[in-house]
Amino acid sequence: MKTIIYKRIAYPLMLLAGFILAGCNPHSMTKCGPCPALAQVIPNMTFRVVDKTTSQDLFFGAQAKYKPAQLKMFHIINGKPDTAVLRTDTVNHYFNISLIPSHPVDTVTMQIAALPQDELLFKMGITPGCCPFVILSSVSFNGEIVYKSANAGSVVVLSK
Numbered sequence: 544m545k546t547i548i549y550k551r552i553a554y555p556l557m558l559l560a561g562f563i564l565a566g567c568n569p570h571s572m573t574k575c576g577p578c579p580a581l582a583q584v585i586p587n588m589t590f591r592v593v594d595k596t597t598s599q600d601l602f603f604g605a606q607a608k609y610k611p612a613q614l615k616m617f618h619i620i621n622g623k624p625d626t627a628v629l630r631t632d633t634v635n636h637y638f639n640i641s642l643i644p645s646h647p648v649d650t651v652t653m654q655i656a657a658l659p660q661d662e663l664l665f666k667m668g669i670t671p672g673c674c675p676f677v678i679l680s681s682v683s684f685n686g687e688i689v690y691k692s693a694n695a696g697s698v699v700v701l702s703k
Contacts, residue, residue, distance in 0.1 A: 578674035585628075586667060586679035587641035588690055590699040592655070601655065601703060603636035609656055611638070618642050619650040627651055637698050644677055655703060661685055668692065 592601045592614070602611050611631045617624035630639045642649060644667045653661040661684065668680030682690035682699070690699050 575673040579676075585641045585643060586665065586677060587639055588665075588679060588682055588699055589637050589639045589697070590689075590701055591637050592701045592703050595702040598702075600636060602638075603633070613656045614638065615654040616640055617652045617654075618645075619652060620645050624652065653701075658703065661701075661703070 591603075593599060594601055594608075599606055599608075601608050602614065611633070614629070616627040616629050618627040619625070628641045630641075632639065640651065642651065642665065644665075647667055649665040649667070651663040651665060653663060655661075664683045666680045666682070668678050669675045670678055678692055679690070679695075680692050681688055684701050689701060
C-alpha cells in the first residue's frame with residue numbers, strides 16, 4: 544500500500560521540486576518570485592464527441608445517441624485505472640477532463656457505452672520563465688494529435 548501511495552505522489556513532488564529549483568536561478572539578473580506554491584490551473588482539456596460519418600454530437604442535442612452518463616474516462620496510473628475528473632457542461636454541450644500528472648505522458652481511456660475503448664495520451668510540459676508550472680502540452684486520440692498547448696481554451700472535437 545505504501546508503494547502505491549509513493550508512486551502516485553513521487554512524480555508530482557519531483558516536478559514541484561524542479562519548479563522551485565528552476566525558479567531560483569542564481570544567474571538571473573532579475574529577482575524571481577514569489578511563485579505560487581501550486582500551479583494555478585490543473586492540466587485539462589475541453590472536448591465534444593461527434594459521429595465520425597455524420598459529425599452529429601453523440602451526447603447533446605435532439606439526435607444524441609448517448610447520455611452523458613454513458614461516457615466513462617479513467618486515468619491509467621501504473622497500469623491500473625484510476626479516477627479522471629470529468630465535468631459535463633450541459634448548457635454549452637461539452638465535457639472537460641482534468642488530471643493531476645503522474646508521468647510525463649499520462650494515459651486516459653474513454654469508454655462510450657458498449658463501443659470499443661479509446662485511448663488518449665496526455666503529454667505534459669513545463670512553462671518557461673521565473674515561475675514554471677506543468678501544462679498540457681499535447682493530447683493524442685487513438686494515435687492522432689487532437690490538441691496542442693497553442694489551442695488552450697478551445698473545444699477539441701473527437702470523432703468516434
